Structures are given as C-alpha cells and as structure tokens.
Amino acid sequence: MPEPTHSSDQRAIGTVAMRWHDSSLELLDQRLLPTEEHWITLEGASGVAQCIRDMVVRGAPAIGISAAYGVALAARHAGAGEWKAEIRHAISELAASRPTAVNLFWALQIMEKEFHGCQTLDEAITRLAAKAVQIHREDLSANLAMADYALEFMAADTPFSVLTHCNTGALATGGYGTALGVIRRLHEKQLLKQVYADETRPWLQGSRLTAWELARDGIPVTLNADGAAAAILARGEVKWIVVGADRITANGDVANKIGTYSLAVLARYHRVGFMVVAPSSTVDMSLASGKDIPIEEREGTEVRQIKGIPIAPDSVDVFNPVFDVTPASLIDAIVTERGVVHNPDITGMRVLFG
Template identity: 85%
Template sequence: MSSPSSPVSSPAPSRVVGTVAMRWHEHSLELLDQRLLPAEEHWITLEGASGVAQSIRDMVVRGAPAIGISAAYGVALAARHAGGGDWKAEIKQAIRELAASRPTAVNLFWALQRMERVFHGCHSLAEACKRLAAEAVAIHEEDLAANLAMADHALAAMQPERPLSVLTHCNTGALATGGYGTALGVIRRLHEEKLLNRVYADETRPWLQGSRLTAWELAQEGIPVTLNADGAAASILALKEVLWVVVGADRITANGDVANKIGTYSLAVLARHHRVGFMVVAPSSTVDMTLASGKDIPIEEREGTEIREFRGIPLAPGGVDVFNPVFDVTPANLIDVIVTEKGVVHNPDIAGMGKLFG
C-alpha cells in the first residue's frame, strides 16, 4: 500500500535532523520513495519483511546506514506479523531474505546480526515483538547520534579558519541515514557554523543521486549548492576553490580501503593530483575489520538498462554491452582522513585502523 505525503517528523527516532527517509509506526514502516524525487514525494507503506527487502533491492531506500536501519525495522515487522505457529522459523526466513537484498553495504549485515542476537534471546512471540521493535528504534537513534558526533570530529580534523568550499559525491544526507547525514552531515555542520562557501555536488550517474537527492536536500535547507556533471570534477578542483572532497562509505576494510558509490575512486585520484583533502565520513558500523583489504569486498553490479536508459527513455543502443558496478574501491593511500563517531584515522593504514577498531 502506498500514500503520497510530505517528509515530516517521524515517530522514531525523536531527534531526526533534516529530511526524513523513513517513518516507523509499530505495525508498519513508511519509506519515502527516493526513485521519484525530486519530482514527487511519495511514501510507501510496508507491513512485512518481504516488502522491505524488495524496497532495498529496488532502491526505494538507499544509502548504507538507511539500508541497515530499514532492514532492522523489517525484522521487527516479521515478528509483528508472524503467524504464531512456527514464529521463529518465520523470523529466521525474514532475516535471510533481508540479508540477500544487496551485497556490498556492510551496515545491512551489521544491523541484521544485531537483530538476530536479540531474537535468539526471545522465548515468546510477544517478547520478540517488543524487543525487536525496541532494538530497531535503538539502531535508528544511534545512527542519528553517530552522525552528529561525526560532524564534530570532521570539523576538528578540517580545522577551518575561514569559510571553505567542498565537493561531494552521491547522497549521504538524511535520506541515506537515520537523520542529518554522514558526509552531508559534515556539510550541514559547516553551514551551521558559517564556515561553508559552497557545495559542489556531482550528479552521480547512473541513478543521479547527486542531482535528485543531494541538490534537493541542500536546496530545501538553503545551503548553497552547485550541481555539476561527474566529468566536471577535475575542472572544479583545478580552480583551487575546493579544499576538501567529502564522501561517505558503504564498507571500510581493515587496511582503510573504502568501497563507495562508483566514481569515488576517480575523485580520490583527482584530489591527490590537485592537493585537495579527501575525507571519508561513515559510522563505525561501516567498518569491516574481517576483510583485509578492498580486494575482498563484494562489488554489486546491476543490470545494463540503468545505463542504457533513464526512466524508460533510451540513452544508448538497446543491445550494447554495459559495465554497471554500483561501487568502486578507493585505496587507503589516497585517503587523508576517515571519520567515524568513534574518532578519526589520519592517513589510514592497518595500524591506524587497528588502533581505533581493533
């Protein structure tokens, strides 16, 4: 079931800052359909884990933290709507289905593992309903708190003495998180402190998250934003106005390699060439210390129609082969600082990552 609406405050968490991407109602989860923004603000109401998993696959909701939070709510819904017979088997199946929705963002698996630990401690369906819903809300609340803490750590790392300009890629704001944002949260904080001249936002092909989502979020809040084609980033950095490239992450490995939206790696190369700082901002749930390096990260590839056409409009010959990875891996040696709510790692390597996350 779906319903049109405006993104107003959500029952959970209570301190959301910025645009709302999801609303929890105990027996249902509402997701703002991000595929339709900015032309239409449309909410989809989901009452089961299968619908949440499908929404994650179809990119109704996207952004690593938001995917994890949505999956947690999906497990809570599985308990709310379990048949009452073999309710444990139903919840286990829901967890498996949610885990299969997308492969790269580690937040998804982190959230599901956390929900699974709570589930294993439940002795009745009533207890499972109560405890799983509370855990999902806690995951949502903690993500928002982490975003606010990351903004503080990032400004301390940047040490801006006067207003500066930044460049960002994809969408890492309230739409992609539990509220406020990761990389976009840092940009929000710069704006709040009157330390921001301008944000340059890559359009972010092929789903245009920069055009449709980042520019929309920033414009709604009166934050000065200039939209640019991805291929214009080098020319922008060459102007010497931008002092930092600030991006999010979907997975960070033990040596500091970072998987993020396709195009991030090339930005890191450009930033190093132009002597511009390169900052990755992500919650600690994005750090996967079980993987030695970026070579171990599974990179999701999606179907070629996302490149060959846009919303049904042909952009290329129908039968042409397409290479469509959703993410790329930026080597740690191109990253100046990784910011999490636990602190920062400058010039990340296995020793620095181990000291903070080991």
C-alpha cells in the same frame, strides 16, 4: 514508538527517509525524487527487502536501519505457531537483498542476537521493535558526533568550498547525514562557501537527492556533471572532497559509490583533502583489503536509459558496477563516531577498531 529525532539542543532533521509506526514502516520512495514525494507503507520483511533491492531506500546506514525494522515487522506479523521460523526466514531474505553495504549485515546480526534471547512471540515483538528503534537513534547520534570530529580535524577558520559525490544526507541515514552531515555542520558554523554536488550517474543521486536536500535546507549548492569535477578542483576553490562509504576494510580501503575512486585520484593531483565519513558499523575488520569486498553490478538498462528514455543502443554492452574501491593511500582521513583515522592504514584502523 516515536520517530527518532535530534536531542533538544540540535536543530531539526528536516528530511527523513523512513517513518516507523510499530506495526508498519513507511519508506520515502527515493526513485521518484525530486519531482514526487511518495511514501510506501510496508507491513512485512519481504516488502522491505524488495524496497532495498529496488533502491526505494538506499545509502548504507538507511539500508541497515530499514532491514532492522523489517525484522521487527516479521515478528509483529508472524503466526503464533511458526513465528521463530518466520523471523529466521525474514533475516535471510533481508540479508540477500544487496551484497556490498556491510551496515545491512551488521544490523541484521544485532537483530538476530536480540531474537535469540526471545522466549515468546510477544517478547520478540516488543524486543525487536525496541532494538530497531535503538539502531535508528544511535545512527542519528553517530551522525552528529562525526560532524563534530570532522570539523575539529579540518581546523578551518575561514569559509571554503567542498565537493561531494552521491547522497549521504538524511535520506541515506537515520537523519542529518554522514558526509552531508559534515557539510551541514560547516554551514551551521558559517564555514561553508559552496557545495559542488556530482550528479552521480547512473542513478543520479547527486542531482535528484543531494541537490534537493541541500536546496531544501538553504545550503548553497552547485550541481555539476561527474566529468566536471577535475575542472572544478583545478580552480583552487575546493579545499575538501567529502564522501561516505558502504564498506571500509581493515587496511582502510573504502568501497563507495562508483566514481569515488576517480575523485580520490583527482584530489591527490590537485592537493585537495579527501575525507571519508561513515559510522563504525561500515567498518569491516574481517576483510583485509578492498580486494575482498563483493562489488554489486546491476543490469545495463540503468545506463542505457534514464527513466525509460533510451540514451544508448539497446544492444550495446554495459559495465555497471554500483561501487568502486578507493585505496587507503589516497585517503587523508576516515571519520567515524569513534574518532578519526588520519592517513589510514592497518595500524591506525586497529587502534580505533580493534
């Protein structure tokens, strides 16, 4: 099956995070960027789950798409006798890879539903691969729709600067990007003055990935330490902070990369717009508020070291949550491919998401 791409009237995706080859999945090892572009070839669900756990692939939409392909690989390489049990095991293993991003579970639920309709292994191989490709293509289409909705909401007629956090571009999605897709569209419409990219400790997705993506595509970007965001906003040049999301609850609270909450507080103080851009698959209406979101914490070495180089005492305790929760009251707009929720609350969320 061909790799999902834009429709003919859209400009090329450029960077991609994954490549599907029917019997194998290639993932770009994002841990090695920007110094090395290395692709890992996977032929089974266990390898995909390990890559999700190890941050080879990251970003909520990309994790969900990768997991869908993992289920398709489980069918492709299942034994003729116990193929149903093997696929069920693969779904369970993929579901256990990371706890916070709801896109993972959303994609697996779609794949499980497709699997239940399969009567033979050959049918499962065909249908699960087709469904994974469909999930990938629909994510790309959603990215493009979100960019259009966001620009309409911004209603800008002169170029302005934005600030973003973590990586929400083609590397984190099926292509183009969520928050970074909005930034790409601003650039295409000649409405973008400058992007300020937080470095995003401790995994440095902003410096390693966002700055790399934007520079590669000729989009003007300035990299800054996370702690410099307040000083940048105080200058009055930034009109919007645009970020992605890993889970959005029924009242409009948003879980995203650690550091997002502090940006929302800064935005409110400096009267800067705060926009969350994510596909509807990120919305979890089963959770009442951000208090119900399981927040992944990772081990302390990620903070005490950078690429194996110690920057803190080995014995020091570390608090290393991967995400924080931004209250809906600090968010000006949640943008999805279904439309925009302005000043989100439970009423506005129900109107758009039921």
